Amino acid sequence: MTDPEYMDRAEAALAAIERSCDRINDATDADIDNQRVGGMITITFRNGSQLIVNLQKPLHEIWLAARSGGYHYRHDGNAWVDTKTREEFFGNLTREATLQAGQPLAFTPD
Incomplete structure (x- = not known):
């Protein structure tokens, strides 16, 4: 992937x-x-907890920092997927946000 595509x-x-x-x-x-x-x-929840999503331009990655840990995502041509677990970014963001908010939340790519 080229820098502009990323x-x-x-x-x-x-x-x-x-x-x-x-x-x-x-x-x-x-x-x-x-x-x-x-x-x-930076996404901040009512209880003061946060999720942080940031771009890692040199690596062509998106990173997510959550209470449960840090995740690194690369685009596979279709979606952003975790470099270790192969989980899709928005699905993982939804799960982590739901845990930290204490109620069901949904993040989508569209």
């Missing part, structure tokens, strides 16, 4: 996270806060 896909993923946060806040009482600074989004 940036297009990575920026699309960050925009999808922001849209998902807006949908969650409109549809639930989760009251999550998301703040984007450059290639990093």
